Amino acid sequence: MRATARIKRLGIALGVLALLVWCAWDIDWSSFRYFSWGSFRGTVMSLLRPDWSAFYTGSTEDIFSLMVMTIAIGFFGTSIGTILAIPFTILSARNLWKNPVVPRIGKFVLDVLRAFPELVYAIIFIKVVGPGPFAGVLAIGIHQVGMLGKLFTEEMERMDETAVEACQAVGANGVQTMFFARIPQLMPIYASLALNHFEIAVRSASTLGLVGAGGIGATLIFAIQAARWPRVSIILLTVIVTVFLLDLLTGWIRKRLR
């Protein structure tokens, strides 16, 4: 028995190894041919010397104001996402409808909204409102509707129905049970989820600049293309520190909401 188990385990391990070798075989490793340790070390060394003077120059194009812009895009996008997610949640929560078709349609719409990456939304909205931060806001907003709508619906379906039943027992209608039983119970959870997605939104807002949707990403990509490593490192440092601080802040608020 033990021998067969061991052979089986060995077989699985060999199979996985063979699969990995097959994967590695087919990948084009040629970009390593131009790789030299000397230039790599040079890049890393200049990345370790951030260009502090670029952080704040007083103009609207310095890294500080671009980071504030990125946070604003994240905040506005999350606000749009949170507000628009609520009607979708009401549409797609199974426990709010006697008819099983309506929630299925709602969930399908949310799945479709989530299937598109933010970058694709950003490119579409750039065509609609022109390049700039507003395109980024709309891209993040629409993507967040799909994300938050799904999470909100799951929380709605998982909620404790006793308060709802108590309200119905004393004759409350649908709107009244919504306001007096469902919302008080779900509000802290929804606020917590929205805060968590605000942090995620800031992180993705910092990348949307790559396609021209505002924020710090465009500056970063130009700096990378021009190989201005001290500038790259101050931008990355700003993004990392900001996201880290937001993580701490939203974590603190979320802990208090519970």
Place this chain on the structure above:
Amino acid sequence: MKIKDTVHFQWYKTLFVAALLALCLFGSIRYTQADFGQLAGNISQVSVFLRKLANPDFGYLGRLIDPMIKTLKMSALGTVLGVLLAIPFAFLATTVVTDNPVVTHIFRFFLNIIRTIPNLLLAALLVAVIGIGEATGVITIAIFTFGVTSQLIFETIETIDMSPLESAMAVGANKLKIAVWAVWPQIAASVLSYAFYAFELNVRASTVLGYVGAGGIGVKLNEALGLFRYERVFMIILFIFAVVVIVDAVSEAIRRRLR
């Protein structure tokens, strides 16, 4: 809950939070130069786009198979490398094995930083440092996987049953032996399921990696977007979505059999 905790007695707090949120919202609206008039005026662009989306170019599917297989290979290799690298770091980021809070804090801080960098920026940085190509894609995926799974693994290590550790310690096992013989058997199944989860995330993220030229299906997506061929864009997204669903089903089946 005391009666003083209800909304009626804490209205000033609610009002303060609402005012703060409204202030942030108006500030961000001003700052991002939001113009809903423009959005309403150009909404026809969206309908053009939606019409193209409504009929995806199914004939294009044949030319997507090869890049998709390439994406899956890159994701598989990157995931395995990332998870293998994440395991020792996750052990160092908990006090369970090292018993040293200073080491734990240093490694946790390092892992936090890795996790903070958005994967698109990571890809852009690696493309600049190493050069464009599929190898860069694999490394990006590996680092991204490392960031995601290391946190999940160290959180799992913290919740394990301590009694096997104590018995191993009682018979004089050193730290490496404790890690391998007392901790690892408890977390192996979870690590495997995190690896599958990361693999799925990586297949999704392939759309983004192509944008910086790191190979796979994302390059096709980028081409289609650049040429405004939205019927192809939708086909690619549909295909990625289908593959993610299949990957999910397969990993679910494998995990169930291993349990």
